Amino acid sequence: PTSANALPPLLDARELAKLSPFDRAKALLHVSATPESLPCRDEQRERIRQFLGDAILGRTGGCLYVHGVPGTGKTATVHSVVRELQKDEDMDAFTFVEINGMKISEPMAAFSHLWSALAPSSTSSSSSHASTPPRKTSPKAALAALEHHFANPDPARPTTVVLVDELDQMLTKRQDVLYNFFNWPHVAHSRLVVVAVANTMDLPERELSGKIRSRLGTNRIPFQPYTWAELKRILEARLALVALPSSSTSTSSPPPPPLFDDVALQKIAKSVAGISGDARKALDVARRTLDRVALRLAASPSSGAAGSTAPVVRCTIQDATAAYNDMTRTGPATFVRRQSTHAKVLLLAVAQCAKRAGVPDVELDTVLAWHGDFVRQAALVDARALYPASRSELVGVVAQLHAQRLVATESQRLDVFQRVRACVDEGDLFAALREDEVLKAHVPKVL
Structure with missing residues (x-):
């Protein structure tokens, strides 16, 4: 399988092993860290995998609408499924393309982005010359090329899986961009699969015309906001990786003590779940709590005393409460x-x-x-x-x-x-x- 877009790299266990438990925890709690497994999204993950797997093996097209409020793991779950399918030896080859509505200059630029991934490389007649990537095309020219591409079936063409993230940013007055993306999968032998991700459940009913909704279909997967128990489980899963043996310690050494009290994790999870259920917010609060405790320990008189052992980092419910209050009482709020x-x-x-x-x-x-x-x-x-x-x-x-x-x-x-x-x-x-x-x-x- 090929990928026109590099998936976010997974956490490297070897690099993590080089860090101290404290630095390892900070790296694991960073919102950009991508673990191998995503807790609490097993049902949605299986449904996405079933949909993509059936489309790729069946060499058919299709549309899937994934929706949920920000921070509920929509994009990360799709990335996880694509990564697994790319490693599956029994899966047919497919091309993965990701288009983020927040990262393109205008909705029409999505055509250029897709065509740059699908356009055949121009190969010189001389065997000594390597193939060169296609030149960047204008949205209008890319649209015409894509229309021709999907209208002319090729038996050797692999399936293309397109992730359209931040779908609400792709809306235009004429809605022609979304119409084409949702119509091409239904063209015979197009072998195009579109996974659309948005933050709103009823976006199709509110904003899209009837002909676009009919092409989008009824394949929808909701991502509900995380409950406090799920957020706590996510934090625990990240922090469990802190127990990996460091490269500077022997494998027989006892694991480092927990960095968080259980009630501290409960406090973080319940505070965030009561507002938004955003996992990224919970990770940020936990990371801020670690920083707060580290600063307090560094400022204590005993930390710099000669012969003193390194202070043990332990985050209490008071630390978590103070960190959460700091985050909600500073900034735009x-x-x-x-x-x-x-x-x-x-x-x-x-x-x-x-x-x-x-x-x-x-x-x-x-x-x-x-x-x-x-x-x-x-x-x-x-x-x-x-x-x-x-x-x-x-x-x-x-x-x-x-x-x-x-x-x-x-x-x-x-x-x-x-x-x-x-x-x-x-x-x-x-x-x-x-x-x-x-x-x-x-x-x-x-x-």
């Missing part, structure tokens, strides 16, 4: 707490409108309409919790939020049709707004 009530309602409006639309950015006019409806229904002005504000004043508040980098707007536009997106994590935003006495009853839970 801190600025959210300092905003006026109108500004907080506008931030809530941006998040709710984007969530309802299933896309990251929405028109300012939609946000202002939501703000007005919310203020009227919650009777905030009548209760004197909020002063009446004109539309121009609210646009000025949005400009202030943009200046503080709490929202991103199309700065070149000054009208209400400019698009706005939140720059604050949804979980952190809702947690900060829930501390407001006026708004706490109106802020929904993420889960």
